[in-house]
Amino acid sequence: MGFSQFALMHIILHILCIGLAFWVLQGIRIENSFNKGDVGRIRLVLIMLSVLLGTAMSNFIMDIFRYTQEAALMFS
DSSP: OOHHHHHHHHHHHHHHHHHHHHHHHTTSOOGGGSOTTOHHHHHHHHHHHHHHHHHHHHHHHHHHHHHHHHHHHHHO
């Protein structure tokens, strides 16, 4: 797989994983940890946590993909 295909796949996977993390985090009742009326802070925390979790998940998936390709080269 070429570098440009790998980069495009990584970008798409980042976006999908961040969206998935945002969707999952919306199910957590984080509002109880903030003062009433801190809607902006709650949204910002959800977005930041989504980016952190989604990026970590995407990097993990891409690392597994890359290591399996390298392991296949080792045995061929």
